[in-house]
Amino acid sequence: MPLRCRTHDKFASLLKPATLASSLVFFTSSLYFPTAIADTVVSTLEDQSGLAITIYNSNLALIKDQRQVTIPKGEHDVEFIGVSGQIKPQTALLRSTTNANTLKVLEQNFDYDLLTPQKLLEKYQGKTIQLQRIDNSTNTALPLQNAKVLSTNNGVIVEVDGKIETNPSGHFIFPALPNNLRAQPTLTTTVKNTRRGKDTYELSYLTNGLSWHADYVAQLKEDNSLDLASWVTLSNNSNTQYRNAKIQLVAGEINQVHEHPKRMDMMMAKSSMIMAESPSTEDLMEFKLYSLPRQTNLANAQTKQVSLFTAANVTSQQQLVFSASPINRYNITSEETQKLKPTVQLLLKNDKKSNLGIALPKGIVRVYQQDSQGNAQFVGEDSLDHTAENEDIVLTLGKSFDVSAERKLLDYKIINDNNKNFEFESSYQITFNNAKNTSATVKMVEHLDGQWTIKQSSSPYTKESANSAAWNITLAPKSKSTLTFTVAVKSR
Template sequence: MRKQLFAVAAVIAAGCAAAAEVPQEVVSGAAEREATAITVYNDDLALVKERRRVVLPAGLVRLGLREVSAQMRPETALLRAASGHPITLVEQNFDFDLLTPAKLLEKYVGREVIVLRSHPTTGEERREKATVLAANGGTVLRFADRIETGVPGRIVFDSVPANLRDRPTLSVLLEAAGGAQSLELSYLTGGLSWKADYVANLSTDGAHMDLSGWVTLTNRSGAAYDGATLQLVAGTVNRVRQPQQQVAYAMSAPSPVAKRADVAQESLMDYHLYSFERPTSIADNQTKQLALLSAVAIPVRREYLLAGSEYYYRERYGQIGQKLKPVVYVEFANKGGQLGKPLPGGVVRVYARDSKGAAQFVGEDRVEHTAKNEKVRLKLGEAFDITAERRQVSYKKLGDTTAESAFRIDLRNAKEEAVTVRVQEPLPGDWEIVQESLKGTRESARIVAWDVTVPASGAAVLEYTARVRW
């Protein structure tokens, strides 16, 4: 019986000794990266995948993976052996509490430090021990015979606490067989985002345009990525919203525009994936532009639209508007030639050439994700040389819920060429056009439209009567 008790005690002692043993730490930095791949989504989200070559001792080891994103979502981190023996994960910690003088002082609350002061005349340095009592909102130090606030000299620390890192670090406790092997780490992170920007140059006659597309990639993740394989996902991915650690960074100046790269596009479930064949590097706090597409001589259609409102069909109004300005739109089809592939949403900036051939900015508009063979419609602004006047010339109540209104729209064109203005009128309830000077088109259950040709330096009139029941 006695021998059995001694045996049990020995086992317990051995277990306690093993538990108390601090595992060796192996640190891996950016230099150990063999490959990096980044997939960036529209909504400040990215998937980072990297492979690192490390040498691990056999047994329990703590692996410190430095140079990871400061905005990593640690619950998404996955580490596995890409080559060599499998590894067994025990626990992992994401250390984003970075080393600063203030943080170092906070970690030493309740611990002893050395305070160095120099004599004001002799310069002789004096060393004195003190205990840090507080470091939040001010420093409180307890010396052998007094307590002082503030820092009376230089403070010397004997070491840096293990949980205070100079770089964001994923600390993983694992069991390894030992030896050199490649490990693959993947995780989701914030701080990486992209958007599409387009530049459209209209031809002199306004019938064609050249279109260039750029990807603007922004990195505020707290890590740099060198020689990374880059993919972009266009589309809205559903995410479960959770509070995240927010890290503020100052934005640096944009980097030079990268050279045009070959971009492959494919469907990814209900999204679209754009893959860049040439690896790219992006530093922390950097914005970079990458060429996405280039197309020339795209046929475009220009439209002048004068849109009304349904409120003035229910009452007597008389004069409704003077010197109204039609809105200028340009429209093109995303098909054929160098287009005909999904266009990620972004801002299109449009330029036109003046009489001297210089490109001038004429407007911009935001487009949503556009599938192939769909039309892209850009609102540029209001026409300067085309004006309109809208008047209600008569109004009759035909019952409690029925009225008949007659309207006259005068259009004037100061340009040296004829234009066509599309007059679009929304009508409420159940309606019908009982009289019109030009044949209109019923575009939907609520909208009727007329295409009115206005001669150069001339005028045109549209008259119509609408009966409305609500």
């Protein structure tokens, strides 16, 4: 049976030339696939008896596709139809799950040139096919004509009866489907089997086109505690579907040797959302492995969200942090007065005592708070890195509106002008203003380069690191407060 496709007579004139190549033809009947050779065993997704997918953060997944297939004894080609369109063929491993060492893989080929009207025409470029025209006045078929395909670039150019035509009307009729053109991505393996009969075979391989990431939604309550929910977003752009798949997720930075991409088809994603029970978590080498509790379908070009976990009444603390220009020999007098706004931060401890204490994959945390009408309002977001149990979490949400400060350089003197050992003293006055109707505790952080000593301070300070000192100041409602300090700095 030949293959047929036709052009759109009524719509071709409306199409731009650049789109004619992809819009010109379509199939009017089901495709005819030539019968496989006698030694070829064909396996489709209908043979699938189990499917497990492990997805990594870095656009990488491990597929374990189990199928029940009858492979005769001896040497045969086995076609696995419906593998990932972005499979890494060099990673493929085929084995029998019930009869070890009975199958030996001799050769494998990955066919990813997928069947489309445009691709079919391209395969017949330079060859002669048939053209079936229709008499529009009588709606009857005219005699078949031979048409040599000259070009498929930005439209179709054919030679018919010694004349050149572009985008001819009618049906194209193809004698057969080219062997290297597939309706679905297909991995063909040449195997030698030492037994006969149906068996369960597992084809495992790495593929691009599958990825996941975590997102968090935090509801901030009046007592500063959080209700935290985590969602996992699964994305499939691998040019195949996955049905009833057991899905596991690996959090962590897996090292990969990056090669030049060979073929990447990105499609607009459909989206869906499902709820799930909390996943089980385990260690995998130096990474974390999450196993989703239920099997799911993941269609091609689909994005799906799955509930990862929820945690109620997570303890958090809000702080306002001021940070000024570093104190060093190069910018000491560049800004004698600075207007400062504090950064709003939420501090959390990832431990059981704080009602959390689980391995958190990296993602974006979006924080909401209810207004006086009880409506949830967005108040900021921050990125969360992979966070192990008992680690501290700092979320930066924005800048405070009602709290501010002014920092002035009151005095500056050089103690030693030796370029190899420059030493100076500087004095500052910082005036904090709290315009809120409630009290506020602020943290003032000064960054100091070189060897430094606080010689005088109107409030106690802590040495946070080799290059920073910090003051915690409590501001009464609708009030101002002043901090003064003098620092001696020795730098090179």
